[in-house]
Amino acid sequence: MKSSLFINTKPPYSSQSxxxxxxxxLASAAFGVNVGxxxxxxxxxxxxxxxxxxxxQLKxxxxxxxxxxxxxxxxxYVCEEDLLQRGLNLEQLLIPATALPASQLNALINSYDNLLTF
Structure with missing residues:
Protein backbone atom coordinates (compact mmCIF):
# COMPACT_ATOMS: atom_id res chain seq x y z
CA MET A 1 0.00 0.00 0.00
CA LYS A 2 1.29 3.45 -0.89
CA SER A 3 1.70 6.07 1.78
CA SER A 4 1.55 9.87 1.70
CA LEU A 5 2.73 12.38 4.25
CA PHE A 6 0.99 15.75 4.16
CA ILE A 7 3.38 18.35 5.57
CA ASN A 8 1.64 21.47 6.85
CA THR A 9 3.71 24.62 7.30
CA LYS A 10 1.27 27.54 7.34
CA PRO A 11 -0.61 29.07 10.29
CA PRO A 12 -4.35 28.43 10.48
CA TYR A 13 -6.70 30.70 8.58
CA SER A 14 -3.90 32.50 6.74
CA SER A 15 -5.06 30.90 3.48
CA GLN A 16 -7.02 27.95 2.14
CA SER A 17 -3.95 25.77 2.71
CA LEU A 26 -9.23 12.59 3.24
CA ALA A 27 -9.51 11.89 -0.49
CA SER A 28 -6.26 9.91 -0.43
CA ALA A 29 -7.39 7.88 2.56
CA ALA A 30 -10.72 7.16 0.86
CA PHE A 31 -8.74 5.52 -1.96
CA GLY A 32 -6.77 3.32 0.42
CA VAL A 33 -3.62 5.39 0.78
CA ASN A 34 -1.92 5.26 4.18
CA VAL A 35 -1.98 8.93 5.22
CA GLY A 36 0.12 10.80 7.74
CA GLN A 57 -14.05 34.45 6.59
CA LEU A 58 -12.56 30.98 6.09
CA LYS A 59 -14.33 27.71 6.84
CA TYR A 77 2.73 14.35 14.08
CA VAL A 78 3.97 17.70 15.34
CA CYS A 79 7.51 18.93 15.69
CA GLU A 80 8.13 18.91 19.44
CA GLU A 81 10.35 22.00 19.39
CA ASP A 82 7.84 23.97 17.29
CA LEU A 83 5.07 23.07 19.71
CA LEU A 84 7.08 24.14 22.75
CA GLN A 85 8.37 27.36 21.12
CA ARG A 86 4.76 28.41 20.59
CA GLY A 87 3.75 27.71 24.19
CA LEU A 88 1.60 24.69 23.33
CA ASN A 89 1.45 21.16 24.63
CA LEU A 90 -0.27 18.00 23.39
CA GLU A 91 -3.19 18.44 25.80
CA GLN A 92 -4.14 21.71 24.06
CA LEU A 93 -4.54 20.06 20.67
CA LEU A 94 -7.86 19.29 19.05
CA ILE A 95 -6.90 15.72 18.13
CA PRO A 96 -4.31 13.23 19.41
CA ALA A 97 -0.86 13.79 17.94
CA THR A 98 2.65 12.48 18.42
CA ALA A 99 5.34 15.05 19.21
CA LEU A 100 8.63 14.18 17.55
CA PRO A 101 11.95 15.93 18.12
CA ALA A 102 13.34 17.64 15.03
CA SER A 103 16.14 15.07 14.95
CA GLN A 104 13.58 12.34 14.10
CA LEU A 105 11.70 14.19 11.36
CA ASN A 106 13.95 13.03 8.51
CA ALA A 107 13.34 9.39 9.43
CA LEU A 108 9.59 10.03 9.50
CA ILE A 109 9.64 11.79 6.14
CA ASN A 110 11.74 9.04 4.58
CA SER A 111 9.26 6.40 5.74
CA TYR A 112 6.57 7.69 3.36
CA ASP A 113 6.33 7.05 -0.39
CA ASN A 114 4.93 10.49 -1.27
CA LEU A 115 5.32 13.92 0.31
CA LEU A 116 2.93 16.83 -0.17
CA THR A 117 3.67 20.21 1.37
CA PHE A 118 1.02 22.81 2.10
Whole structure:
Protein backbone atom coordinates (compact mmCIF):
# COMPACT_ATOMS: atom_id res chain seq x y z
CA MET A 1 0.00 0.00 0.00
CA LYS A 2 1.29 3.45 -0.89
CA SER A 3 1.70 6.07 1.78
CA SER A 4 1.55 9.87 1.70
CA LEU A 5 2.73 12.38 4.25
CA PHE A 6 0.99 15.75 4.16
CA ILE A 7 3.38 18.35 5.57
CA ASN A 8 1.64 21.47 6.85
CA THR A 9 3.71 24.62 7.30
CA LYS A 10 1.27 27.54 7.34
CA PRO A 11 -0.61 29.07 10.29
CA PRO A 12 -4.35 28.43 10.48
CA TYR A 13 -6.70 30.70 8.58
CA SER A 14 -3.90 32.50 6.74
CA SER A 15 -5.06 30.90 3.48
CA GLN A 16 -7.02 27.95 2.14
CA SER A 17 -3.95 25.77 2.71
CA UNK A 18 -5.28 23.98 5.81
CA UNK A 19 -8.55 23.01 4.19
CA UNK A 20 -6.84 21.98 0.94
CA UNK A 21 -4.41 19.76 2.85
CA UNK A 22 -7.21 18.12 4.82
CA UNK A 23 -9.36 17.60 1.71
CA UNK A 24 -6.45 15.97 -0.11
CA UNK A 25 -5.62 13.78 2.90
CA LEU A 26 -9.23 12.59 3.24
CA ALA A 27 -9.51 11.89 -0.49
CA SER A 28 -6.26 9.91 -0.43
CA ALA A 29 -7.39 7.88 2.56
CA ALA A 30 -10.72 7.16 0.86
CA PHE A 31 -8.74 5.52 -1.96
CA GLY A 32 -6.77 3.32 0.42
CA VAL A 33 -3.62 5.39 0.78
CA ASN A 34 -1.92 5.26 4.18
CA VAL A 35 -1.98 8.93 5.22
CA GLY A 36 0.12 10.80 7.74
CA UNK A 37 -0.04 14.47 8.70
CA UNK A 38 2.95 16.48 9.92
CA UNK A 39 2.67 20.00 11.35
CA UNK A 40 5.75 22.22 11.39
CA UNK A 41 6.35 25.81 12.50
CA UNK A 42 3.24 27.93 12.89
CA UNK A 43 1.17 25.08 11.41
CA UNK A 44 1.04 23.56 14.89
CA UNK A 45 -1.55 26.25 15.65
CA UNK A 46 -3.86 24.49 13.15
CA UNK A 47 -4.36 21.80 15.80
CA UNK A 48 -5.02 24.12 18.72
CA UNK A 49 -8.40 23.68 20.40
CA UNK A 50 -10.91 26.51 20.78
CA UNK A 51 -10.10 28.54 17.68
CA UNK A 52 -12.45 31.20 16.38
CA UNK A 53 -11.91 31.72 12.65
CA UNK A 54 -15.01 33.87 12.12
CA UNK A 55 -12.98 37.02 11.53
CA UNK A 56 -11.02 35.33 8.73
CA GLN A 57 -14.05 34.45 6.59
CA LEU A 58 -12.56 30.98 6.09
CA LYS A 59 -14.33 27.71 6.84
CA UNK A 60 -13.82 26.21 10.29
CA UNK A 61 -11.51 23.20 10.08
CA UNK A 62 -12.14 21.67 13.52
CA UNK A 63 -14.95 19.41 12.22
CA UNK A 64 -12.67 18.18 9.45
CA UNK A 65 -9.89 17.39 11.93
CA UNK A 66 -12.38 15.49 14.07
CA UNK A 67 -13.41 13.38 11.05
CA UNK A 68 -9.88 12.09 10.43
CA UNK A 69 -10.50 8.96 12.48
CA UNK A 70 -13.50 8.10 10.28
CA UNK A 71 -11.02 7.85 7.40
CA UNK A 72 -8.60 5.85 9.55
CA UNK A 73 -6.08 8.68 9.65
CA UNK A 74 -4.38 8.43 13.02
CA UNK A 75 -0.76 9.21 12.14
CA UNK A 76 -0.63 12.86 13.17
CA TYR A 77 2.73 14.35 14.08
CA VAL A 78 3.97 17.70 15.34
CA CYS A 79 7.51 18.93 15.69
CA GLU A 80 8.13 18.91 19.44
CA GLU A 81 10.35 22.00 19.39
CA ASP A 82 7.84 23.97 17.29
CA LEU A 83 5.07 23.07 19.71
CA LEU A 84 7.08 24.14 22.75
CA GLN A 85 8.37 27.36 21.12
CA ARG A 86 4.76 28.41 20.59
CA GLY A 87 3.75 27.71 24.19
CA LEU A 88 1.60 24.69 23.33
CA ASN A 89 1.45 21.16 24.63
CA LEU A 90 -0.27 18.00 23.39
CA GLU A 91 -3.19 18.44 25.80
CA GLN A 92 -4.14 21.71 24.06
CA LEU A 93 -4.54 20.06 20.67
CA LEU A 94 -7.86 19.29 19.05
CA ILE A 95 -6.90 15.72 18.13
CA PRO A 96 -4.31 13.23 19.41
CA ALA A 97 -0.86 13.79 17.94
CA THR A 98 2.65 12.48 18.42
CA ALA A 99 5.34 15.05 19.21
CA LEU A 100 8.63 14.18 17.55
CA PRO A 101 11.95 15.93 18.12
CA ALA A 102 13.34 17.64 15.03
CA SER A 103 16.14 15.07 14.95
CA GLN A 104 13.58 12.34 14.10
CA LEU A 105 11.70 14.19 11.36
CA ASN A 106 13.95 13.03 8.51
CA ALA A 107 13.34 9.39 9.43
CA LEU A 108 9.59 10.03 9.50
CA ILE A 109 9.64 11.79 6.14
CA ASN A 110 11.74 9.04 4.58
CA SER A 111 9.26 6.40 5.74
CA TYR A 112 6.57 7.69 3.36
CA ASP A 113 6.33 7.05 -0.39
CA ASN A 114 4.93 10.49 -1.27
CA LEU A 115 5.32 13.92 0.31
CA LEU A 116 2.93 16.83 -0.17
CA THR A 117 3.67 20.21 1.37
CA PHE A 118 1.02 22.81 2.10
Missing amino acids: TKESLDAA LLFLGDAVFQLKSDQDPDAS KTAPIFRSLELYEISDV
